[in-house]
Amino acid sequence: MKDQITPLKDSDGNNMLHLVGKYAPKNRLQDVTGVAFQMQRELLWFKEVERMIPPSYRERKNTAGLTPRELFTKNHKDLVSKGEDWMKGTANQSMVVAALIATIVFGVAFAIPGGYDQNTGYPMFMKKEIFIAFVISDAISLIFSAASSSCSYPF
Incomplete structure (x- = not known):
């Protein structure tokens, strides 16, 4: 056919x-x-x-x-230019969200759950496995959100 x-x-x-x-x-x-x-x-x-x-x-x-x-x-020239504007807007919104996440994660890194031991200055839950998992996940989220906020606006 x-x-x-x-x-x-x-x-x-x-x-x-x-x-x-x-x-x-x-x-x-x-x-x-x-x-x-x-x-x-x-x-x-x-x-x-x-x-x-x-x-x-x-x-x-x-x-x-x-x-x-x-x-x-x-x-399709008009559609291409509208698409570029749409992509720039989406990238800007993603950058704002990534910056907010990085700000919150950065603050959480210093506000350790359980606080610090007054005598030694070390975190109270330092020897607990869940605390180590928290610190690692917090560090990973800080790295990824900082990387995505710096890379989300390629134009």
């Missing part, structure tokens, strides 16, 4: 891949949340159809002189 559909063209000289390169209707993208995921869906659909058609059809130009990839790029 695909061999019969693939060579067809519309009145503008668009083959099947050109038509996929056009922007999808809004109702098709509404079930996907986030502009970046919408762009991903569009790109995956384009690549799937591209894989299906013969290589010679991928470089054919329509009456406007555009290849399917050029048409896709032209029609």
Whole structure:
């Protein structure tokens, strides 16, 4: 069936891949949340159809002189810029959350559960296994939250 559909063209000289390169209707993208995921869906659909058609059809130009990839790029510029803004906003929110976690974990590291022994200055539960597990998990969470807050804004 695909061999019969693939060579067809519309009145503008668009083959099947050109038509996929056009922007999808809004109702098709509404079930996907986030502009970046919408762009991903569009790109995956384009690549799937591209894989299906013969290589010679991928470089054919329509009456406007555009290849399917050029048409896709032209029609999706707005979605790409919206996706970049969405990703930046998401990265900013993640950075704020990571900074809050790092702040809390840093404070917990100095407010040891059980307090300190007044005579020696060592933590009261220092010899308990659960206290050692607490210290290790606190250190790990501090390292990961600090690393993620410094790496969450790659733009």
